[in-house]
Amino acid sequence: MAIGLKILAVDDEPLVLTLLSETLRTQGHEVTTATDAATAKKACSGFDPDLAILDVDLGSGPDGFDLATSLKHSSPTLAILFLTNVAEPRLAGKSVKSLPAGYGYLLKSNLGDSNFLNAAIIGVARGAGKQFRENLESGNTLHNLSRSQLQVVQLLAMGKSNEEIAQIRNTTIRAVRLILVRAFKAMGISEQGGPERRVQAAIQYLKATGFSR
Amino acid sequence: MTSEAIRSPAAVTVLGFIRALTEHMGRLNLRSPWIWGSILFFQASSILAYDLGSREVANPNAVVLVAASFIGYWLLYPILIVIVDAAPSGARWGWVGLGLLIMGTSRGYLLENVFTVSPAEAWDLYLQRLPGDITVALITLIAMSELMYSTNRHLAAMSKLTQANETLLESRKAISYKASSTEKSLRKMAQSALLGELDRIKDHLSKASRKEEIRLVADEIRELITNQVRPLSRKLRDRLDDLTVTKELTVIRKPLRFGRPNTVHAVEDTRVVGTYLLAMPNILFTINSLSTPLVTLAAFAASLAIIPIGLGLRKLVSYIPLRSWFSNWLAMTAILFIAYLPLQRTTFYFIDGHPDLMQVRTSGIGVFMFVGVSITLWRAIERSRERIEGELSGLNLELTRSETIVEQQIWLAQKKWAYLVHGTVQGALTVAASRLQLANQDSPADVKQILKELDKAVVALKGDWPQEQPFSKLVKETQETWSGVLSMELVIDKSAKVLLENSTTARCASEIIKELAGNAYRHGKAKHLFVSLGKNADGDLWLKASNDGAPLTAEVNGLGSALFTDLTMTWSISEDAHGVNFEAVLPGVYPLSESNQS
Numbered sequence: 081m082a083i084g085l086k087i088l089a090v091d092d093e094p095l096v097l098t099l100l101s102e103t104l105r106t107q108g109h110e111v112t113t114a115t116d117a118a119t120a121k122k123a124c125s126g127f128d129p130d131l132a133i134l135d136v137d138l139g140s141g142p143d144g145f146d147l148a149t150s151l152k153h154s155s156p157t158l159a160i161l162f163l164t165n166v167a168e169p170r171l172a173g174k175s176v177k178s179l180p181a182g183y184g185y186l187l188k189s190n191l192g193d194s195n196f197l198n199a200a201i202i203g204v205a206r207g208a209g210k211q212f213r214e215n216l217e218s219g220n221t222l223h224n225l226s227r228s229q230l231q232v233v234q235l236l237a238m239g240k241s242n243e244e245i246a247q248i249r250n251t252t253i254r255a256v257r258l259i260l261v262r263a264f265k266a267m268g269i270s271e272q273g274g275p276e277r278r279v280q281a282a283i284q285y286l287k288a289t290g291f292s293r
Numbered sequence: 294m295t296s297e298a299i300r301s302p303a304a305v306t307v308l309g310f311i312r313a314l315t316e317h318m319g320r321l322n323l324r325s326p327w328i329w330g331s332i333l334f335f336q337a338s339s340i341l342a343y344d345l346g347s348r349e350v351a352n353p354n355a356v357v358l359v360a361a362s363f364i365g366y367w368l369l370y371p372i373l374i375v376i377v378d379a380a381p382s383g384a385r386w387g388w389v390g391l392g393l394l395i396m397g398t399s400r401g402y403l404l405e406n407v408f409t410v411s412p413a414e415a416w417d418l419y420l421q422r423l424p425g426d427i428t429v430a431l432i433t434l435i436a437m438s439e440l441m442y443s444t445n446r447h448l449a450a451m452s453k454l455t456q457a458n459e460t461l462l463e464s465r466k467a468i469s470y471k472a473s474s475t476e477k478s479l480r481k482m483a484q485s486a487l488l489g490e491l492d493r494i495k496d497h498l499s500k501a502s503r504k505e506e507i508r509l510v511a512d513e514i515r516e517l518i519t520n521q522v523r524p525l526s527r528k529l530r531d532r533l534d535d536l537t538v539t540k541e542l543t544v545i546r547k548p549l550r551f552g553r554p555n556t557v558h559a560v561e562d563t564r565v566v567g568t569y570l571l572a573m574p575n576i577l578f579t580i581n582s583l584s585t586p587l588v589t590l591a592a593f594a595a596s597l598a599i600i601p602i603g604l605g606l607r608k609l610v611s612y613i614p615l616r617s618w619f620s621n622w623l624a625m626t627a628i629l630f631i632a633y634l635p636l637q638r639t640t641f642y643f644i645d646g647h648p649d650l651m652q653v654r655t656s657g658i659g660v661f662m663f664v665g666v667s668i669t670l671w672r673a674i675e676r677s678r679e680r681i682e683g684e685l686s687g688l689n690l691e692l693t694r695s696e697t698i699v700e701q702q703i704w705l706a707q708k709k710w711a712y713l714v715h716g717t718v719q720g721a722l723t724v725a726a727s728r729l730q731l732a733n734q735d736s737p738a739d740v741k742q743i744l745k746e747l748d749k750a751v752v753a754l755k756g757d758w759p760q761e762q763p764f765s766k767l768v769k770e771t772q773e774t775w776s777g778v779l780s781m782e783l784v785i786d787k788s789a790k791v792l793l794e795n796s797t798t799a800r801c802a803s804e805i806i807k808e809l810a811g812n813a814y815r816h817g818k819a820k821h822l823f824v825s826l827g828k829n830a831d832g833d834l835w836l837k838a839s840n841d842g843a844p845l846t847a848e849v850n851g852l853g854s855a856l857f858t859d860l861t862m863t864w865s866i867s868e869d870a871h872g873v874n875f876e877a878v879l880p881g882v883y884p885l886s887e888s889n890q891s
Contacts, residue, residue, distance in 0.1 A: 093720035095746055099727060118773035139712060140762055140800065141770035146811045153778040153814075165715055165723075178815045188723045189515070192730030235855060248855045 084108045085205055088129040090120040090147065091163070092139040099191060100133065100163070107198045117142040117150075124151055129158065131205045136164040136172050145174050152180040159205045161212070163188055168214065170230055184212035221267040221284050229263040232256060236278060237285040314435065317442040319386035323374045327444075328437055332393075335433055336363065338659065340404070348408050348652065355407040362403040369396050390434060397430035398423060421582035428575035429660070435571070436667035443671050447678040454681050457688040461695060483714055484754050490517050491754075495747050498740060511729035514722050522719050568629065569599050572664040576657045580640060584647040588640075595639035603632040625669060629661045690831060693862045694880040700859045701801050701880070713753060721750035761796035767803035771810055779814045779822055779840075781806075786827035792834045792881045793826070801860040801879055802826065802836060808853050809838050809875055817842020817873055833862065833881040841872040 087109050091097045094115065101111045112127045114120035117138055124132070132151055134144035142150075148160045161184040166172045169179060184204035190197055200212040222230060235245045242260070246253045260281075267284055269277050322328065340359065352358060373392040380388045401422055405415040494517065498510045573596055581589040606628045613624075636657070640650050725746045728739070772781045783806075785793070793799050806824055813819035819842030829835050857864040857877060864877035 091720075093716055093724075095724045095749060096720045099724045103731070116770060118770040121774050121776065137711065137716065139716075140708075140767060140803070142774040142807055142811070146807070147774055149811070149815060150775050150778045165719060188720075189726075191723060192511070192727035194731055238855070240855070244858070248858055250854075 083202055083205075084110060085131055085201065086110045086112075086127060086129040087201070088112055088114070088120060088124055088127060088132040088151075090114045090117070090132065090138065090144065091135040092116060092137070093135070096135070096188065096191070103191070103194050103197065104133075104201075107194065107201075109201070117144075117147040120147055121150060121154075124155065124158075128155070131159040131161060131201060133161050133163050133201070136162055136166045136169075143172070145169070145172065145179065148180050148183065149178075159207070159209065160184070161186065161201060161204045161209070163190070170227060171234070182207050182209040184209040185214055186212060187214050224266040225263055229259055229266065232259045233263050233267075233281050233285050236260070237282040314438065315386040317438040318389050318434065319382065320445070321386075321389050321438050321441055323370070323377060323389070325441065328441065329370065331437055332433065335429075335663070336366070336400075339429070339656075344404055344407070348649075350407055351409050352407050358403050358407050362400040365403070366396050366400055393434055394427065394430050397433075398426045401426045422579075424578035425575055425582055428578055432571055432575060432660070432664060436664070436671075439671050440667060440674070443674040443678065447674050447681070450678045450681040450685065454685050454688070457685055457692060461688055461692050480713075480754070483710075483718070486521050487517070487718065487754060488751060490521055491747055491751055495744055498744060498747070501740075507729055507732065511726045514726040514729070518719055518722050518726075522714060522722070567668055568661060568664050569596075569603070572657075572660045573599075575660050576636070576653065579656060580650065580653055583649040583652065584643060588643045588647060588650075591643070592636060592639055596636045598635040599632040602635070603628060606631060625665050626662070629665050630658070633658065633661060694833065697860070697862045697880045698797075701797055704859050705797060705800060717753040718750045721746050721753070761800050764793040764799035764803055767799065768806055771803070771807050775810050775814065779810060779819060781810060782821070782823045784823075784825040786825070788828035789826040789834055792828060798834060798879060798881070802834065805836060805857065805860060805877060805879075806838070808856055809840075812853055813840040813842050813873070817844075819843075819872060828881060829878065831881075834879040836861075836875075836877045836879065838875040839872060844868050844873070 087104055089097060089100050089104065089111055090113070091100065092115050097113050097115065101113050104111045112123050112129070114123050115138075118141060120132070120134075132148070134148055136144040138144055138147070144162055144164065148162070151158055152160065159182060160180050162169075163186050165188050167187070169176055169185065182204070184200055186197070186200055190200070203209070203212050222233070225233060232245055232249070235248060240248065242253050242256045246256045249256070260278075264277050264281060267281060269280050269284075345359075373388070373396065376392065377385055377388045402415065402419045405418040405422065406412065409415050409418065494510060494513050497513065498507075501507050501510055577589055577593055577596070580592045610624050610628065637654065640653050644650050725743045728743050728746070732739070768781075768783060772783075775781060793802065809824070810822055813822050817840060819840035822838060822840045824836070824838045826834060826836050861877040861879050864875070867874050867876075
């Protein structure tokens, strides 16, 4: 049975936004759109949506995570579904703990599967967002990394030295080395690799995420 | 030597002075020609001026004895080096001091035999001269240790300065390299990787009619995203890494002059108190060995006149403009000579009863001169080092500024790249692929529409980089996003407005504010954020922010701090009773014109 929801769709790419709103309307939802966080915030107060579909990267302004936090504060019952190219929130430098409760997280590649997208929208609106969260695939080597290991590998892929990473994380170089050794092991990088291990880790990271943000 | 004479921080107290002295003595390099050359010179001059210059030779084997005193000393010298090398670092100063003292003073016995044929009498004379010899050895040791220590510090500062010069040049080169080529070449790279592929897909799509063919085009687009668009990031990383590689650098080495005495003001050349405290014990011991304690006491009383006379003359000299090193040294010699006159006069008062006191006339001046010259040289070297360190500090600031500018440029290039390739291009491709996929399910694909969408990717690749928004607009967007959650107050000092007209500075400052706003609410549940911006004395932009949120958590060390590190020269976070405070300095001086950056 089709459920018509009021949906706020936010994406800085007009093409994506057009396709998304077309698809949602076809599914019987009422849609309003915004291309940046500030416009979305204003639109939300007038439209009073049931659910917000947010891209993570919204250009030079605040990102989708900031927007979600702000929207959720103003409208606590609002359901949030992220629709993005960023493989998982941790890769955008955000702790999952800091995201609004009940959020859903899908990749934009799902745009072509309108039935699944609709099921996800309804599921998230009903509070079952946890069932619609895409993480790094289990076959991906980054999948095995802890939060701190992932963060250190991310900094490594950004071209930081151990000293710089230690400075950023306010820890010792020795601690960074230890985290990296464990991260390399979890990523299946040979212990004999020497300095090459760093390069391999950076390549694996960029391959999985597309970009070091 | 007093704390006035040694200005190292550790020398403020007597204990500190002793600690500094033993540390410097322990670092004395006995192999250095400066050290053994100084000892040799001092030995030769003291024999000529003090021993042979004013005393009558009595021993027919005088030449042999003098030669033996030299040869014995210099045969023992290498053995002392071996012992000192083997000693633990903390005990080196003891071996150096003891070794040079024993070797230096034991020569005195051989030399006293030159002036008498009786070994017993020579021994008595030796005991008399021993205190004077000990003080001379100590003076020499202290002077050499301090001079050597200052010299080493000076050389280290010079080396750092040269390094800083080189790094600064590399950094400047990296900036201009980046400005001229990075963004253009990034776009070229994206164009060469994607434009051909997009044309091929468009061609396939316009020819596709059957469902299977359309499905194949959708797969092609997805493959393009996976195999071409994403790997571009790796290429970007390599390209950005090139920024840190410097090619064909011309290193300009500044000629640095070492310890020029004319950099020292004449007043400092004539450190009367330091000179007096170092030289006077030796002179008084010598007088005592050549006369009686009463004469020594009288000489001591007279010697105190050196302080008021010396200080008065110093003050007088400070009014005379003395520029050349010769003038400075001349002033020092004149002051020492005049200040020494009351002591001379008193000594000569007793000369009838103690004719040997005649020796003090020359040896006293010699000791004063040696100490005065040592202090002047030491001060000249220190002054030169201080100047170098001042220059180094300035260079370091410039270096930090340049490095931050490079980091900002790299960060901005990454952002623009992400916006273009992973935003616009990947977005258009995702939409095109999705439309094809959706068409398979519901209705025939609108090929014209999809071709238009692919064209948008082509246009984005061929067009200009997106224009940066002005600072006010960027911050307003953050303020509006957080409205009703976190109230943001922004105060911009007039002086900062010019700096914020630079698009790089504006974007970086707004990114920091954006991060601060998110952190203030997310981690501290703050309700108010106050941000102020201004220009500091160095011409850089300072940014201060405070919120009324809860105290800091471990999240402070997350990726937000990586952003702050990349975009600022310095940053810090602290907390007080009212909430959390943030301070940062962003480079405010840009060597590149705005036109170079777009």
